[in-house]
Amino acid sequence: MSAAPPPLPLVWTPPRGAKPPTHLADLTIEQVGAAVVAAGHPSYRAEQLSRHYFHAGVDQELTAVPRVAREALREQFLPPLLTEVHERVADRGTTRKTLWRAFDGTLIESVLMRYPDRATICVSSQAGCGMACPFCATGQGGLNRNLSAGEIVDQVVRAAKSMRAGDLPGGPGRLSNVVFMGMGEPLANYNRVLTAIRRMLAPTPNGLGMSARGITVSTVGLVPAIHRLTDEGLALTLAVSLHAPDDELRDTLVPVNTRWPVREVLDAAWRYADVTGRRVSIEYALIRDVNDSEQRADQLGALLAGRLTHVNVIPLNPTPGSKWDASSPRAQSLFVDAVRAHGVAITVRDTRGREIDGACGQLAASVTATAPRSETALALDLAATGPTA
Numbered sequence: 001m002s003a004a005p006p007p008l009p010l011v012w013t014p015p016r017g018a019k020p021p022t023h024l025a026d027l028t029i030e031q032v033g034a035a036v037v038a039a040g041h042p043s044y045r046a047e048q049l050s051r052h053y054f055h056a057g058v059d060q061e062l063t064a065v066p067r068v069a070r071e072a073l074r075e076q077f078l079p080p081l082l083t084e085v086h087e088r089v090a091d092r093g094t095t096r097k098t099l100w101r102a103f104d105g106t107l108i109e110s111v112l113m114r115y116p117d118r119a120t121i122c123v124s125s126q127a128g129c130g131m132a133c134p135f136c137a138t139g140q141g142g143l144n145r146n147l148s149a150g151e152i153v154d155q156v157v158r159a160a161k162s163m164r165a166g167d168l169p170g171g172p173g174r175l176s177n178v179v180f181m182g183m184g185e186p187l188a189n190y191n192r193v194l195t196a197i198r199r200m201l202a203p204t205p206n207g208l209g210m211s212a213r214g215i216t217v218s219t220v221g222l223v224p225a226i227h228r229l230t231d232e233g234l235a236l237t238l239a240v241s242l243h244a245p246d247d248e249l250r251d252t253l254v255p256v257n258t259r260w261p262v263r264e265v266l267d268a269a270w271r272y273a274d275v276t277g278r279r280v281s282i283e284y285a286l287i288r289d290v291n292d293s294e295q296r297a298d299q300l301g302a303l304l305a306g307r308l309t310h311v312n313v314i315p316l317n318p319t320p321g322s323k324w325d326a327s328s329p330r331a332q333s334l335f336v337d338a339v340r341a342h343g344v345a346i347t348v349r350d351t352r353g354r355e356i357d358g359a360c361g362q363l364a365a366s367v368t369a370t371a372p373r374s375e376t377a378l379a380l381d382l383a384a385t386g387p388t389a
């Protein structure tokens with residue numbers, strides 16, 4: 001009898017410098033067409049490959065392509081990108097967190113959440129994160145590497161296929177929303193994230209045909225990148241992880257604030273709202289005795305009053321061993337009232353969102369790849385914020 005394989009390490013450090021294989025999701029539609037022709041295939045194979053990747057079932061064969069050409073096309077345009085390591089389920093099966101292994105052993109996570117009226121995938125844009133927010137599990141491990149556009153799209157395509165197959169309770173359905181609130185700062189991986197988004201938006205067969213309004217990009221406030229995103233002409237939803245209304249505190253909670261302070265971040269956010277007509281979400285993780293005073297709520301309300309915005313208050317979901325804790329229900333309610341007194345729209349994540357929604361943040365890919373864990377442990381792994389859809 002062969003021995004059981006050794007457990008995977010808690011945190012995997014991949015070899016530096018290796019690049020994910022190029023996949024059709026890394027390329028523009030035109031580039032796929034040109035590459036198909038250059039490889040000696042008729043140009044219409046590009047559309048067949050895209051249709052297969054974006055819209056076929058998970059295990060479906062590439063039958064539209066003759067058998068002789070199938071393998072070569074698969075190898076060149078559809079190399080495997082992510083392998084499922086394991087899946088954790090919560091909320092009676094309507095929440096699924098998947099740990100994926102990339103070609104080089106890098107581990108990343110995504111979370112699929114089904115609600116009565118929508119289904120949302122929370123995706124990672126980087127393995128790890130370089131922003132070093134002290135209350136965030138991902139930030140503690142630093143940046144491992146950027147994900148390729150294909151690796152980002154693959155998380156979404158797999159979720160869309162799961163929904164179509166009816167893997168979550170409620171029968172077959174449609175993936176309606178994507179939130180970039182898993183591991184990483186999406187705007188620090190700008191080009192690949194935008195390439196991925198364009199493939200999500202591209203109509204069938206060349207993409208997933210999603211609505212820009214259903215895609216939320218979350219950022220800690222990389223101001224030049226927010227301006228760049230504003231000028232893309234896409235009506236995406238922008239979420240700014242503010243977490244503090246003043247520079248003194250925000251410098252400690254979101255270290256990049258020392259480079260782009262609150263005023264500059266919000267000015268960029270308001271420009272985004274003006275140009276796109278989209279309401280900007282302000283994410284505020286409420287941390288006990290740190291940023292939850294009424295005085296800070298008042299300051300926040302004053303900053304946001306009269307703007308096209310909505311505040312999402314996130315009761316912090318502490319990671320094990322962390323010194324950061326959630327605010328008391330009373331402090332939370334006083335905070336919300338004080339912001340609302342300025343006429344600012346504000347909501348608190350419900351319990352389910354609290355368990356499963358991935359903020360910019362706390363998906364750390366630090367779970368073991370062998371032993372299943374309890375739903376409570378799953379909840380602790382997951383971020384405290386969530387989709388703004």
Ligand code: SF4
Pocket residue numbers: 129130131132133136137138139140182183184185220359360361362
């Ligand atoms: S909160 Fe977001 S930006 Fe900050 S370290 Fe965590 S993943 Fe990075």
